[in-house]
Amino acid sequence: MPVPTHRPLVVRGPLAQPDGPTAADGTVLLEEGRVRYAGPATDAPKAPDHALELEVEGTIVPGLIDAHVHLTCDGGPDLLAEVDGRGPAELTAKALANAWRSLARGVVAVRDLGAPCGEAVAVANAVRSGRLRGPEVAAAGRALTAPGGHIPYLGRVEQGVDAMARAATEELAAGAVGIKLIATGGVLTRGVPIGNVAYDEDELAAASRVAREAGAWVAAHVIGLEGTKRAVRAGATTIEHATFVDDEAVDLIRDRGVVTVGTLSALHAIVRHGRAGGVPEESVLKAESVLDVHTDSLRRVADAGLPLATGTDAGTPFNPHGGVATEARLLVQEIGVPPAAAFRAATVDAARCLLRDDLGRLVPGGPGHLVVVDGDPRDDVTALERVRAVVWGGLPIDVGLANLLPLS
Numbered sequence: 001m002p003v004p005t006h007r008p009l010v011v012r013g014p015l016a017q018p019d020g021p022t023a024a025d026g027t028v029l030l031e032e033g034r035v036r037y038a039g040p041a042t043d044a045p046k047a048p049d050h051a052l053e054l055e056v057e058g059t060i061v062p063g064l065i066d067a068h069v070h071l072t073c074d075g076g077p078d079l080l081a082e083v084d085g086r087g088p089a090e091l092t093a094k095a096l097a098n099a100w101r102s103l104a105r106g107v108v109a110v111r112d113l114g115a116p117c118g119e120a121v122a123v124a125n126a127v128r129s130g131r132l133r134g135p136e137v138a139a140a141g142r143a144l145t146a147p148g149g150h151i152p153y154l155g156r157v158e159q160g161v162d163a164m165a166r167a168a169t170e171e172l173a174a175g176a177v178g179i180k181l182i183a184t185g186g187v188l189t190r191g192v193p194i195g196n197v198a199y200d201e202d203e204l205a206a207a208s209r210v211a212r213e214a215g216a217w218v219a220a221h222v223i224g225l226e227g228t229k230r231a232v233r234a235g236a237t238t239i240e241h242a243t244f245v246d247d248e249a250v251d252l253i254r255d256r257g258v259v260t261v262g263t264l265s266a267l268h269a270i271v272r273h274g275r276a277g278g279v280p281e282e283s284v285l286k287a288e289s290v291l292d293v294h295t296d297s298l299r300r301v302a303d304a305g306l307p308l309a310t311g312t313d314a315g316t317p318f319n320p321h322g323g324v325a326t327e328a329r330l331l332v333q334e335i336g337v338p339p340a341a342a343f344r345a346a347t348v349d350a351a352r353c354l355l356r357d358d359l360g361r362l363v364p365g366g367p368g369h370l371v372v373v374d375g376d377p378r379d380d381v382t383a384l385e386r387v388r389a390v391v392w393g394g395l396p397i398d399v400g401l402a403n404l405l406p407l408s
Contacts, residue, residue, distance in 0.1 A: 008036075009368070009394050010047045013056040015039070016376050018344035020361045028060055030368035030394040038362035054396075056372045058388045061343075062362050063108025063369035064324040065350035067261050068219070068240055068311025070154060071095035071123060071137070072115045075320045077278035079188045082315065083116050083153050092119040098314070098321040099123055099134040104399040105322030106387040108369035109136040109351075109359055111311070113180045113219050113240065114143035114154035121175040133392065136367075138354045140219060141176030144168070144207060146198040150186035150221065161206045164199070168210035178217040178354075179207055181236065184227035187270065187286045188316065194286045195224025195244065201234050208235030217355050219261070223290070225249065232256050238353045240311065241266075243290050245297035250304045259352050261311035262298045264330040267291055269318040279317045298335050308337065309350040324350075325384035332381050339381040346377075346384060368394035 008031045015026025021039035029037040029047060037044055047053065072091040073082040083091060095115065102110055112120035124137035143155030144167050158167045168179045181204055185196035204220070211218045212235060220231035225244035232239060232252045238259045245253075245260075253260065270279055270287040302308055310328055314321040328342040337345070347360030358366040370391045375383030390397040 006395060008048045008051040009391065009396070010051050010053040011056060011060055011370065011372075011391065012041060012054065013372065014059045014376070015362075016059050016061050016378055017361055018340065019348050020363050026060060028362055028370060030391070033368050033393040033395075035362050035364055035366045035368055037364060056389060058372040058374050059376050059383065061371050061373055061377060061384075062347050062360050063371055063390070063392070064106045064346045064384065065310065065354070065360055066102060066107050066110045066312055066314060066324045067238070067309045067350045067353035068113050068263055068313050069098075069102070069110045069321060070114055070313070070315035071098045071110070071112050071120050071321070073315030074098065075315055075318055077274070077317050078280065079151070079316060080153055088117045088119060091116060092122050095119045095123045096132065096134065099127070099137060101320070102314070102322040103135045103390060103392060103397060105325070106371035106373070106384070106390050107135055107322055107324050108367075108371075108390075108392055109138065109354065109356075111178070111219070111354055112137055112139040114140060114151060116142070116154060118142065118174055124177075125175060133395070133397070135392070136359075138177050139175070140178045140180035141171040141174055143180035143182055143221075145182035148192065149198045150182045150184070150189045150192055155180070155182065159203070161202050164203045165206040165210050168207040172210070172214050172216060176216070178219060179211045181207055181218060181220045181231065183220045183222050183231040184224045186221065186223060187267070188283050190280060190282055194290065195227065197224060197227045197230070199230070201230045204231055204234035204236070215355070217353065219353070232258050237355070238309070241294070242297055242301065243294045245300050250300055250306065253301065253306055254304065259307050259309050259349060260298070260301045261309050261353060262331070262335070263311050263313040264298070264334060265319050265323055265327045266313035266316045267294055268330065269316070273318040277318055295334050302335050302337050302341075307349040307352065308335070308345050309353050310346040311350070311353070325382070328377075328381050328384055340378045342381045343377040343384070368392075
């Protein structure tokens with residue numbers, strides 16, 4: 001994260017966190033883009049004389065995190081049409097705009113899990129260097145998918161142990177900080193069975209080994225049950241969608257410390273709006289066929305006490321960027337997790353997907369990202385949908401402007 005030079009910022013009001021200090025009368029002091037103090041006002045250090053001081057109406061919470069997005073896609077009815085025939089410049093511009101839309105809704109970090117030509121890596125670099133303001137972006141570069149597999153237009157087609165290791169090495173060398181593996185078929189690719197197993201375990205392990213040795217995360221797209229188990233055994237750090245999970249899979253997830261990213265928003269949007277909105281009928285039928293079992297699988301994960309992280313799959317049909325609050329609400333409404341657990345899913349558990357322990361909480365030395373919401377999400381998760389203010393890197397963000405401005 002860049003270290004901008006600007007006035008220290010003091011934010012006063014109720015403070016709620018899933019981890020870390022909370023207070024009915026809280027104070028957060030941000031200096032040089034980072035948290036100096038977060039906790040009860042009675043223990044707060046004296047603010048510098050030139051600090052900007054804000055008294056807020058609402059609750060101060062850590063910035064939200066979306067662990068599964070596609071920044072180059074806008075949420076139109078046909079995912080292929082989002083990128084087909086568009087060059088890197090146009091796709092990068094789309095990615096920048098969608099990154100801003102996320103930030104304006106309180107999402108201070110996103111994990112991009114597949115773009116055609118490294119556009120999300122370019123956005124990540126621009127934000128990290130300080131050239132542009134936007135959420136932190138942890139990008140996988142191009143997804144690795146098998147011949148005849150799911151979403152080849154958001155990735156690269158690879159097959160074989162050596163090819164998988166080489167592809168992972170190349171994506172990391174190009175600036176990716178994680179690897180996306182398409183381990184099964186999917187909803188939105190025509191002619192591909194939804195649970196089709198794409199790779200054998202050795203192929204998945206080859207790419208995962210490269211990532212692990214580089215300190216990078218591995219996100220595995222998994223719909224079918226066998227593909228889920230293979231991906232977990234092979235070294236995935238997160239499983240995306242997790243549509244089919246049985247007791248054996250739960251045990252594997254627990255034993256390997258894997259985080260589940262449910263992407264409820266994606267399926268629900270297709271089922272609710274897809275047929276009327278022009279989503280191909282094959283994709284709508286696929287989504288309808290797995291909606292109930294997907295819900296049951298995520299309940300199984302939650303009931304086992306395992307972490308669920310908010311990942312929206314933003315950019316898929318009728319699934320706009322910035323929808324972490326909607327995903328958290330669906331965790332409560334559809335899966336039955338308590339509001340406090342959904343709040344955790346949107347912050348510290350989502351941060352685990354990025355291998356970050358300094359995001360999703362306000363602690364000294366951590367990034368100065370916070371959101372002010374109307375209500376307390378520990379009791380009412382819909383509070384996250386009512387964003388009143390966003391601060392990123394110690395800088396207040398004008399959430400009404402859908403543009404990107406230089407930090408300087």
